[in-house]
Amino acid sequence: xxxxxxxxxxxxxxxxxxxxxxxxxxxxxxxxxxxxxxxxxxxxxxxxxxxxxxxxxxxxxxxxxxxxxxxxxxxxxxxxxxxxxxxxxxxxxxxxxxxxxxxxxxxxxxxxxxxxxxxxxxxxxxxxxxxxxxxxxxxxxxxxxxxxxxxxxxxxxxxxxxxxxxxxxxxxxxxxxxxxxxxxxxxxxxxxxxxxxxxxxxxxxxxxxxxxxxxxxxxxxxxxxxxxxxxxxxxxxxxxxxxxxxxxxxxxxxxxxxxxxxxxxxxxxxxxxxxxxxxxxxxxxxxxxxxxxxxxxxxxxxxxxxxx
Ligand code: LYS
Numbered sequence: 001x002x003x004x005x006x007x008x009x010x011x012x013x014x015x016x017x018x019x020x021x022x023x024x025x026x027x028x029x030x031x032x033x034x035x036x037x038x039x040x041x042x043x044x045x046x047x048x049x050x051x052x053x054x055x056x057x058x059x060x061x062x063x064x065x066x067x068x069x070x071x072x073x074x075x076x077x078x079x080x081x082x083x084x085x086x087x088x089x090x091x092x093x094x095x096x097x098x099x100x101x102x103x104x105x106x107x108x109x110x111x112x113x114x115x116x117x118x119x120x121x122x123x124x125x126x127x128x129x130x131x132x133x134x135x136x137x138x139x140x141x142x143x144x145x146x147x148x149x150x151x152x153x154x155x156x157x158x159x160x161x162x163x164x165x166x167x168x169x170x171x172x173x174x175x176x177x178x179x180x181x182x183x184x185x186x187x188x189x190x191x192x193x194x195x196x197x198x199x200x201x202x203x204x205x206x207x208x209x210x211x212x213x214x215x216x217x218x219x220x221x222x223x224x225x226x227x228x229x230x231x232x233x234x235x236x237x238x239x240x241x242x243x244x245x246x247x248x249x250x251x252x253x254x255x256x257x258x259x260x261x262x263x264x265x266x267x268x269x270x271x272x273x274x275x276x277x278x279x280x281x282x283x284x285x286x287x288x289x290x291x292x293x294x295x296x297x298x299x300x301x302x303x304x305x306x307x308x
Contacts, residue, residue, distance in 0.1 A: 001224055003268030005044050007303060008087030009036065010096045011052035014076045016069040017102025017141035020245045022281025026292075027052055027097045029280040033292045035097065035299075042305045050087055053079045053106075062160045067132040073140045074161040077106030081165070084110025088271060095299065098276035100245070101128055104144035104230045105165065111272045112169050115226040118271065119173045119219040121212075123260070124232035125248040127179055127186040131155050134185035141277070142183075149174065151193060171195060173225075175215040177203065177260070178235035181248045200250055208256040212263050226271040229264060229302065231257075233277050233295055243282045243291035254294050261301035273302050 011027030039047045058075040080096070084107050087094040096107045101124070111118055122128065122145060129145040131152065132138070146152045147162075149171040176197040182190070190197055196218045198211040206214070219225070238247035240254045252260075264270050275295050280288045 001226060001269050004091065004093050004271070006046040006092040007039065007048070007095050008090060008092035009039070009047065009049045010080070010083050010087065010094065012055065012076065012080055012096060012099035012103045012106075013052055014055045014099040014103055016072040016076075017100040018139045018245055019068075020279060020282070022279040023098065023100045023245065023277060024055070025280055026099065026278040029288070030097050030275070030278065030292055030295060033296060035296065038296055038300060039095075039303060042300060042303055045303060048092065050083060053083060055079075064157065064159060065132060066135055066138040067140060067143070067159075068138050069140065070159060071161045073102050073105070074164075077103060077109065078164045080106030081110035081113070084272065085113050088114040093270055093303070094272040095303070096272070096274045098274060100141040101230070101232050101276045102140040102144055103276060104128070104274060105147050107230065107272060107274045108144075108148050108169060108228060109165055111226075111228050115271060118226045118228050119175070120169070121215060121227065121229045121264070122174060122176050123178050123229060123235045123257070124176070125178055125181050125234045125251055126232070126246065127176060127182045127190060129186045129189050130183060132157070134183065136183060145174065146189070152189065173219060175219050177211060177215060178252055180250055200252075203252065203256070208252070208259050209263060212260045216267065223267065223269075225269065227264060227267060227269045228272040229261075229270065230274040231276070231298060233275065233291060236294055241278075241291040241294045242287040243279050244277045245279050245282065246277075254297060257298050258301040261298055262306075265302055265304050270302060273299065275299055
């Protein structure tokens with residue numbers, strides 16, 4: 001696998017995977033803050049904007065117990081999956097700006113359809129591995145990992161509208177970093193399948209560099225697999241990124257997240273990165289600005305930006 005210096009940007013103005021207003025305006029806000037131009041400033045990077053995903057084109061008339069807005073979540077992710085596959089087939093790294101984290105279903109599905117050997121690094125305060133039976137919120141943004149992995153497919157009821165998505169990705173190819181708010185059944189799933197996980201406690205203990213290096217080594221000892229990073233802005237400490245729907249104190253510093261991304265960039269194998277859960281409607285102007293800036297710093301580090 002050779003390093004790629006081409007990226008395709010996708011915006012996903014979607015927020016029905018959770019209950020607060022505002023995540024859907026993040027793609028516009030991040031673009032307005034200079035997303036495309038800042039990526040273009042990275043040496044040698046060819047940046048193409050593939051626009052926003054259509055998110056509101058279906059009826060919301062199916063009800064699955066404790067899973068809100070399933071038809072909308074499904075329709076958005078179906079479009080997104082196709083767009084991510086398209087960007088990858090165009091020989092570009094797929095850079096997706098959400099939206100809430102339910103859009104991880106579409107990005108990973110679209111990536112998996114092109115690169116069956118991909119590994120997934122989920123950078124987040126939360127594990128997002130609830131099903132509708134274990135979730136305390138009924139919000140799909142706490143469920144994308146459980147929707148994606150084939151090992152958990154038997155734990156779901158039949159999900160109307162989701163026939164397009166067949167969970168084929170194996171949980172063996174998943175690793176977590178940044179966790180510090182994990183629900184009871186989520187912990188059981190992580191333990192049962194032995195998912196390599198660096199909680200904040202582990203990051204404290206080993207440092208971010210050793211943590212991500214170890215994760216990559218466990219998931220892909222031969223250093224040859226395409227990497228997908230799904231980065232939830234709430235993996236950052238709430239002081240670094242206050243404008244997000246489910247903030248948790250005690251998270252990664254921005255420096256740690258940048259370091260993490262620099263290490264992933266250095267592999268030359270990053271093929272998809274998601275930036276999700278920025279909510280510009282939460283907090284004041286300063287909070288909003290700081291959160292978006294942090295997100296941009298993280299994306300740029302993943303794509304090779306360096307001030308050195
Ligand atoms: N674990 C909680 C839930 O299932 C929080 C998820 C937060 C996702 N950003 O709703």
